[in-house]
Amino acid sequence: MVGTGGGPERLAVRRRGGVMGTLGVLGAVAALVAAGLLRWLPVKARGRGEDLSPVAVAGLRGGTAAALGVALVELHLAGTVEVVRHGRLLRVGHKGPGPGLTPLHRALWAAFGRALSPLDAGNSPAARRARAELFAELTARGLRCGRARLLLAALAALAACGLGVAVAVGGDLAVGLPPAVLPLAVLAAPARTLAGRRVLRGLRRRNPPPGAAEAVHSSDVALLVALYGRPALKRLVPELADRTALLGGRSLSETVAGENRARNDFGGVTGGSYPGGGM
The missing domain is CATH 1.10.287 (Helix Hairpins)
Known part of the structure; x- marks a missing residue:
């Protein structure tokens, strides 16, 4: 039972x-x-992807790291900042920031009034505010999740x-x-929406990566770096990539933010801490 x-x-x-x-x-x-x-x-995006600046395209593809990296590339190509000792960048005294720049460009240009590493310039309050504005714009256009x-x-x-x-x-x-x-x-998954993915696919279709022996016009360099990241940076702007920490390898050491830490651990700081290290 x-x-x-x-x-x-x-x-x-x-x-x-x-x-x-x-x-x-x-x-x-x-x-x-x-x-x-x-x-x-x-x-579907609100508006056309073709009118995005290279910095916005970079932010859409790779977030903060890529946006900062492309802004630095454009400032360097415009001749408004130069690489000085230890991989730092310094504003060229007799030149302004240039016309048609985004708030992120202007914030970085202002920060380079003294020699700074990309890490320190990218972490300045003005640069952080400019990044927030950039991502807010991408979100408003339906390209990125808020x-x-x-x-x-x-x-x-x-x-x-x-x-x-x-x-x-x-x-x-x-x-x-x-x-x-x-x-x-x-x-x-990245913070891109499906609309953002479609915009990137369209831009890549219209702007394929250049071949090893193919000449690239200077006006196209920033967009190609924004679309393809590290490989394009190393191929198109090798001097800037090698002399700074933009590729995310070991930094060219003494940054203002890292010098005290370096004294304590008897070493340099790594470029991975730089927001542009994720190009």
């Missing part, structure tokens, strides 16, 4: 577990879809992951594992 009584109870428990597992999977899928929509919509949407997408992705883990731990590993793992792709 005890054996026969336990059978229906175990069956009921299994049924309840199956229902809870199904609800968990449905909840995880719904949360994952919400995270994806928050992260990647809209599909902070609020990124946070909501992250919360939805974490909820999906938690529900998937709960289903997997509950005994249905094959069903629970995908919704537990897929949210990680959402969390690791």
Whole structure:
């Protein structure tokens, strides 16, 4: 009698577990879809991608690091800043910042009134404000997720992951594992929307990377660096890349921000700490 009584109870428990597992999977899928929509919509940009400045294109592709790097490249190509000792940059005294520049260019140019590393100039208050304005513009055009949407997408992705883990731990590993793992792709994805991706694809289609022996007009250098990052920087602006920390390798040491730290640890500072190190 005890054996026969336990059978229906175990069956009921299994049924309840199956229902809870199904609800968990449905909840995880719904949360994952919400995270994806928050992260990647809209599909179409507000306005044309062709009118984006190289700095904006760089910010869209690579975030803060790329935007700062391209702004420095443009200032260098315009002859308004020069590389001095230890990889620092200094404003050329008799030249202004130049016409048609973004607030980020002007902030960096002002910072280079004294010899500074790219790290220090990029971390100046004016440069941080200019970066915030740049990303706000990209967000307003539907090309990049703002902070609020990124946070909501992250919360939805974490909820999906938690529900998937709960289903997997509950005994249905094959069903629970995908919704537990897929949210990680959402969390690791760049802040670009689908519209931003389309804009970058279109710009790359119209501006392919130059061949090894192909001459590049100076007016195209900044956009190519914005689109293709480190390879284009090393190919098109080798002197600037080699003498500063723009490629993100070991820094040409003494930055104002890192000198005290260097004295303590008997070493230099690495270029990875520079926001442009992620070109």
